[in-house]
Amino acid sequence: MGLFDDNKVTYADKSDKDLNRAYFLFRIIGKPFVTKIFTFLLKVSIKIGLPIKGIIKATIYKQFCGGTSINESQPTIDNLWQSGIGTILNFSAEGKESEEDFTRTKDEIIETIIKASKSEKIPFSVFKPTGITAFGLLEKLSKNQALSSKEQAEKEDFYSRINEICKTAFELKVPLFIDAEESWIQTAIDEIAREMMHKFNKEKAWIFNTLQLYRNDRITYLKEVLTDAENNHYFVGLKLVRGAYHGQEIERANRLNYPCPVHRKKEDTDKDYNLAQKFCVENINRISFCSATHNEESSAYLTELIAQHKLDKNDKRIIFSQLLGMSDHISYNLARKGYYITKYVPYGPVKDVIPYLIRRAAENTSIAGQMNRELSNIIKEKKRRKNI
Numbered sequence: 393m394g395l396f397d398d399n400k401v402t403y404a405d406k407s408d409k410d411l412n413r414a415y416f417l418f419r420i421i422g423k424p425f426v427t428k429i430f431t432f433l434l435k436v437s438i439k440i441g442l443p444i445k446g447i448i449k450a451t452i453y454k455q456f457c458g459g460t461s462i463n464e465s466q467p468t469i470d471n472l473w474q475s476g477i478g479t480i481l482n483f484s485a486e487g488k489e490s491e492e493d494f495t496r497t498k499d500e501i502i503e504t505i506i507k508a509s510k511s512e513k514i515p516f517s518v519f520k521p522t523g524i525t526a527f528g529l530l531e532k533l534s535k536n537q538a539l540s541s542k543e544q545a546e547k548e549d550f551y552s553r554i555n556e557i558c559k560t561a562f563e564l565k566v567p568l569f570i571d572a573e574e575s576w577i578q579t580a581i582d583e584i585a586r587e588m589m590h591k592f593n594k595e596k597a598w599i600f601n602t603l604q605l606y607r608n609d610r611i612t613y614l615k616e617v618l619t620d621a622e623n624n625h626y627f628v629g630l631k632l633v634r635g636a637y638h639g640q641e642i643e644r645a646n647r648l649n650y651p652c653p654v655h656r657k658k659e660d661t662d663k664d665y666n667l668a669q670k671f672c673v674e675n676i677n678r679i680s681f682c683s684a685t686h687n688e689e690s691s692a693y694l695t696e697l698i699a700q701h702k703l704d705k706n707d708k709r710i711i712f713s714q715l716l717g718m719s720d721h722i723s724y725n726l727a728r729k730g731y732y733i734t735k736y737v738p739y740g741p742v743k744d745v746i747p748y749l750i751r752r753a754a755e756n757t758s759i760a761g762q763m764n765r766e767l768s769n770i771i772k773e774k775k776r777r778k779n780i
């Protein structure tokens with residue numbers, strides 16, 4: 393049996409009802425045409441205030457989110473922990489634009505850190521920089537453009553919010569991931585993330601930046617970060633992802649006619665992803681990292697690297713992570729084998745997590761009519777249960 397093939401383990405904590413809901417959902421969002429219509433209707437319904445929250449909450453939201461609040465997510469946290477999987481609470485309200493909203497989101501992120509500090513079931517925290525400052529400001533900072541005095545004040549507020557979040561994580565001993573976003577705002581995020589690592593990672597990695605390996609400059613950047621850490625005596629924390637904005641990156645580069653910052657061939661992204669994992673394991677005394685992927689080959693490759701380098705499967709410097717409701721076959725089977733596994737558990741008001749849900753629907757749409765991986769695993773498990 394392959395590394396991730398034990399469906400009995402994958403679906404151990406899922407009832408028949410859970411399985412049927414997931415089956416129904418992945419069937420629907422597996423069709424590109426249906427996903428397009430669904431996305432459109434979702435956006436319109438929310439905009440004009442149609443009462444569809446109930447339906448969303450019972451279906452797609454239940455599959456991919458923990459609850460509307462930290463408390464409501466507790467059953468999900470407990471469930472995952474029973475299978476040896478840690479939770480990373482991810483406050484997923486998106487599209488906020490006012491300074492009050494940014495402060496509220498910062499306070500909520502701090503709540504997740506406090507909650508994590510009190511529970512071994514929640515080993516990490518995370519936040520998305522655009523939740524606590526304006527996209528436009530990050531874009532200007534990334535381009536090194538002159539700021540108006542209002543923007544200068546906003547920049548100071550942003551720095552003070554990030555500093556407060558990172559300082560809390562450091563003081564409460566909760567490692568913290570900073571999510572990565574579009575390349576045209578990422579330079580500003582990278583700069584501040586590096587500053588925070590420099591400040592708080594003197595003894596070990598508490599602050600983790602995110603590296604998107606679909607970008608064609610990230611292997612060079614990874615080497616630069618290590619050199620900087622060696623020269624300035626701090627530890628590096630990294631979350632490795634392929635990157636969630638591939639379509640937008642290509643579209644913008646074409647439209648504005650600048651060199652495309654991302655790979656155009658999937659195999660180049662895959663190659664860089666595995667190179668990055670290898671580089672991190674080879675430098676494990678300086679780099680702690682999270683392999684945040686649903687890709688079976690990359691996850692299997694990391695288990696081989698761990699074995700080759702004679703590291704402990706449960707080495708706390710090497711974390712695997714998947715999203716709630718996705719690739720349970722990787723998470724549950726690796727957890728059973730003793731690896732250090734976590735899952736992002738998004739939570740927040742239904743209306744505010746819609747952009748997140750739309751990304752999940754798009755990601756699970758089949759390519760060229762192939763049945764998606766989630767669906768074929770669910771079908772196998774339904775058959776297995778029927779034949780018991």
Ligand SMILES: Cc1cc2nc3c(=O)[nH]c(=O)nc-3n(C[C@H](O)[C@H](O)[C@H](O)COP(=O)(O)OP(=O)(O)OC[C@H]3O[C@@H](n4cnc5c(N)ncnc54)[C@H](O)[C@@H]3O)c2cc1C
Nearest residue numbers: 571572633634635636655656657658661684685686687713
């Ligand atoms: C725990 C966790 C945290 C995450 N955090 C972030 C984050 O902070 N920022 C972020 O951007 N994303 C984040 N992601 C999403 C991630 O970047 C991917 O979009 C998603 O996981 C799918 O990639 P994959 O490695 O799982 O697998 P795969 O299904 O093997 O790869 C799909 C990915 O390959 C890349 N790709 C697709 N087509 C091409 C092509 N033609 N040429 C080159 N590359 C291509 C894209 O990045 C695409 O998302 C996170 C994912 C997880 C599991």
